[in-house]
Amino acid sequence: MKFTYFGHSCFLVESAGKKFLFDPFISGNPLAKDVIDIEKIEADYILISHGHGDHVADLVPIAMRTNAIVIAAYEIITWLQPQGIKNVRPMNFGSANFEFGKLHFVPAWHSSCLPDGTYGGNPGGFIVKTSEGSFYYSGDTCLMMDMQLIPHYATIDFAIMPVGGNFTMDVTDALKAADFIKCNTVIGVHFDTFGLITIDHAQAHDLFIHAGKELILPKIGDTISLGK
Ligand code: NI
Numbered sequence: 001m002k003f004t005y006f007g008h009s010c011f012l013v014e015s016a017g018k019k020f021l022f023d024p025f026i027s028g029n030p031l032a033k034d035v036i037d038i039e040k041i042e043a044d045y046i047l048i049s050h051g052h053g054d055h056v057a058d059l060v061p062i063a064m065r066t067n068a069i070v071i072a073a074y075e076i077i078t079w080l081q082p083q084g085i086k087n088v089r090p091m092n093f094g095s096a097n098f099e100f101g102k103l104h105f106v107p108a109w110h111s112s113c114l115p116d117g118t119y120g121g122n123p124g125g126f127i128v129k130t131s132e133g134s135f136y137y138s139g140d141t142c143l144m145m146d147m148q149l150i151p152h153y154a155t156i157d158f159a160i161m162p163v164g165g166n167f168t169m170d171v172t173d174a175l176k177a178a179d180f181i182k183c184n185t186v187i188g189v190h191f192d193t194f195g196l197i198t199i200d201h202a203q204a205h206d207l208f209i210h211a212g213k214e215l216i217l218p219k220i221g222d223t224i225s226l227g228k
């Protein structure tokens with residue numbers, strides 16, 4: 001599997017020949033907007049964790065251009081359809097079979113309204129299972145006991161979780177979350193974009209290393225190979 005970082009909580013995972021794009025937010029990200037060319041992003045699926053602007057700002061143009069299947073909470077899909085996006089898959093918490101394998105849409109402890117104030121349903125995270133392995137993206141969330149259910153669904157090869165604090169888990173909580181989901185490889189997201197979520201990288205790495213785990217803090221534009 002391959003992970004490419006587009007900044008904040010926007011990233012692409014390539015697994016079993018499919019491209020999964022998550023939470024497109026680039027044009028409004030001062031760290032990413034001059035580094036990433038939105039027009040060059042390809043996707044077969046676009047998965048949305050919740051409706052906040054820092055997760056959906058570039059969704060409509062990318063969905064329009066790529067014709068990727070947009071997977072999100074029912075309420076977000078209902079908001080999307082009148083904007084001309086027809087290739088959609090509404091979900092609520094639960095599991096579904098797809099051409100690529102299995103998808104679990106799981107809870108996150110956060111909030112979710114869309115940029116125009118429309119209710120976005122419940123915020124969530126995803127477990128994506130393909131023939132190449134499984135990964136978990138928690139979405140924006142605090143540390144929560146529900147994460148202990150994640151290993152019940154899949155053996156997680158790597159997890160993408162927020163580490164910036166203030167609006168989500170910080171590094172300490174993400175380390176505990178890694179225990180809960182039984183995964184030793186964490187890619188940190190949702191850090192450094194704004195002042196309130198700036199983190200000390202060296203301290204963050206130390207914390208994970210001392211616990212025998214790996215924290216990857218990707219650079220915007222980086223591609224990393226993981227698992228198979
Ligand atoms: Ni949010």
Ligand code: MN
Nearest residue numbers: 052054055140
């Ligand atoms: Mn966010």
